[in-house]
Structure formats: C-alpha cells, structure tokens
Amino acid sequence: MATLIDGRTVAKEVNKNTAERVKRLANEGIVPGLAVILVGDDPASKIYTRMKDKKAKKLGIHSVLSTYPEDIRQDELLHDIRRFNADENINGILIQEPLPKHLDGDKLLNAIDPGKDVDGFHPFNVGCLYNNVNVNYPVSCTPRGIMTLLKHYRVKLDGARALVIGRSILVGKPMAALLENANATVTVANSHTQNLTELTKQADILIVAAGVKHLITGEMVKQGAVVIDVGMHRLADKTLTGDVDFDSVAPVAKMITPVPGGVGPMTIASLMEQTVDLTEWSHNG
Numbered sequence: 001m002a003t004l005i006d007g008r009t010v011a012k013e014v015n016k017n018t019a020e021r022v023k024r025l026a027n028e029g030i031v032p033g034l035a036v037i038l039v040g041d042d043p044a045s046k047i048y049t050r051m052k053d054k055k056a057k058k059l060g061i062h063s064v065l066s067t068y069p070e071d072i073r074q075d076e077l078l079h080d081i082r083r084f085n086a087d088e089n090i091n092g093i094l095i096q097e098p099l100p101k102h103l104d105g106d107k108l109l110n111a112i113d114p115g116k117d118v119d120g121f122h123p124f125n126v127g128c129l130y131n132n133v134n135v136n137y138p139v140s141c142t143p144r145g146i147m148t149l150l151k152h153y154r155v156k157l158d159g160a161r162a163l164v165i166g167r168s169i170l171v172g173k174p175m176a177a178l179l180e181n182a183n184a185t186v187t188v189a190n191s192h193t194q195n196l197t198e199l200t201k202q203a204d205i206l207i208v209a210a211g212v213k214h215l216i217t218g219e220m221v222k223q224g225a226v227v228i229d230v231g232m233h234r235l236a237d238k239t240l241t242g243d244v245d246f247d248s249v250a251p252v253a254k255m256i257t258p259v260p261g262g263v264g265p266m267t268i269a270s271l272m273e274q275t276v277d278l279t280e281w282s283h284n285g
C-alpha cells in the first residue's frame with residue numbers, strides 16, 4: 001500500500017517558515033503585499049480567492065482582494081493592474097482564473113510587472129523557467145508546491161521517467177519544465193495522446209492534471225510509481241475527488257497524493273512563499 005503524501009502537513013511547515021520570514025522582514029519595516037484580482041461571480045473562484053486572502057492575512061502579509069463585476073471593461077482592469085505595478089506596498093499581483101470571455105487574459109497578464117508576477121505566468125518568467133536561467137524568478141504555484149512535496153518525500157528526480165498528463169499554462173507546462181530542470185526524463189501527454197496506458201506504465205513519476213475524473217486507474221500505473229493528482233471534481237454529495245482513482249491506484253503506487261489534502265493546500269502555501277520571495281528579491285535584487 002502506498003505512502004500518503006500529506007499536503008496539509010507539508011503546507012503547514014511551509015506556512016510556518018513563511019510566517020517567520022514575514023516577521024524578519026517586519027523588523028526591517030517591510031510588509032509583503034499581495035493583490036488578488038477577481039472578476040465575476042464564479043463560486044469556486046470566490047472561495048479560492050477568499051482562502052488566499054485569509055491565509056495571507058494570517059501569515060502577516062498585506063492582502064488586497066480586488067473584486068470586479070462580470071462586465072468590467074478591459075481598460076479599467078488594465079488601469080488597476082498598472083496601479084498595482086506602481087504601488088510599492090504591493091509585491092505580488094494575481095489574476096484569478098478563469099476570466100470572463102470578453103476579456104483578453106493574455107494582454108492583462110502581460111501588463112503585470114514580471115517582478116510582481118506571483119503566479120509566474122508572465123512570458124518573461126515562463127522563458128526564465130524554460131531556459132533554466134540562473135536568476136530568481138517566480139514559478140506557477142501548483143507545480144512549485146508539487147516540487148516541494150517531491151523534495152519533502154525525497155523522491156529521486158534525477159534520471160527518473162516522469163509523465164505529465166496535461167499541458168496547461170497553470171500546471172502541465174511549468175511542471176514539465178521543473179522536472180526537466182531537475183534532470184528527469186519528461187513526457188507530456190494531452191487529450192489527443194494515443195495509448196496513454198503505454199506511457200503511464202513506464203512512468204516512475206506520474207503527474208495527472210488532465211481535468212478528467214478518475215482518468216487513471218490501478219492497471220495503468222507502474223508498480224512503485226509516485227502518483228501526484230492535480231485533479232479536482234466536486235461530486236453530487238459535495239465531496240471532492242481527483243483525476244486519479246485513488247482506491248485502485250494506491251495499492252500499486254509507492255506514494256500518492258489524496259484529493260483533498262494533497263496538492264491543493266500546497267498551491268496556496270507556495271503562493272504565500274512566493275509573495276515573500278518577490279518581496280525579498282525586490283529589496284535585495
């Protein structure tokens with residue numbers, strides 16, 4: 001039976017460390033600031049942005065939750081992003097996904113100062129990640145949290161065969177780059193991939209961010225694999241489940257993340273960590 005990768009416990013450790021760093025900054029008169037931009041009434045987005053706001057405040061981070069009506073104009077949002085760019089009390093800016101269709105998300109994202117891009121989605125920072133450049137830059141929070149989990153559980157990445165299922169900007173692409181930079185041999189699958197099982201069967205590390213409920217079952221997984229489930233699906237009874245069929249995969253895997261309590265808490269912990277990173281970098285270069 002697989003070891004459970006406990007995201008809640010690791011997230012608590014990360015948050016404790018973040019709170020200590022915030023205290024150290026406070027001694028220098030510096031308070032990290034996070035601005036979260038939420039457009040519209042998507043219930044899940046409301047919950048997540050509120051969770052982020054609450055956690056930031058708990059850790060001593062100055063948090064601004066900026067909410068806008070569904071029909072907000074592009075130029076009004078751009079104006080506010082530029083205002084946050086210029087605001088020296090704000091170190092991190094995040095635009096909560098998904099955005100309403102009438103807005104040009106790429107243009108809004110590109111307007112964020114790359115030095116304040118706490119999600120690591122700006123093409124400048126994505127380029128740093130892809131080129132594995134030797135400077136400080138932010139990275140998408142979910143993959144960053146997954147790397148923290150893999151490190152915490154001493155999963156060997158060097159030379160490992162990793163399969164990332166999903167190629168989103170939020171998870172798949174940055175995840176593949178991080179694993180590659182850690183010397184894993186990385187394959188990226190997507191919804192057009194033929195014979196997925198052939199690939200999953202070879203993977204020592206399986207990262208599933210497909211957005212398909214219980215896509216991965218036990219017979220698809222290599223014995224002793226490390227399985228990370230990024231999926232989130234709300235069932236009729238309100239419980240949360242992932243892209244991995246936990247019950248059939250757990251007996252085959254060496255380690256596995258649960259949903260909830262796996263990757264989710266690490267995403268928020270990484271966001272807080274990265275807000276403090278950006279604050280320190282802006283002061284120390």
Ligand SMILES: Nc1nc(=O)c2c([nH]1)NC[C@@H]1CN(c3ccc(C(=O)N[C@@H](CCC(=O)O)C(=O)O)cc3)C=[N+]21
Binds near residue numbers: 095265268
């Ligand atoms: N610009 C942007 N950045 C994001 O980081 C971002 C985003 N947009 N849009 C949506 C996704 C989703 N996301 C989650 C964060 C925490 C949990 C989390 O804490 N989940 C708990 C369960 C919470 C529950 O029960 O609903 C868990 O898995 O244990 C989940 C999902 C961040 N996202």
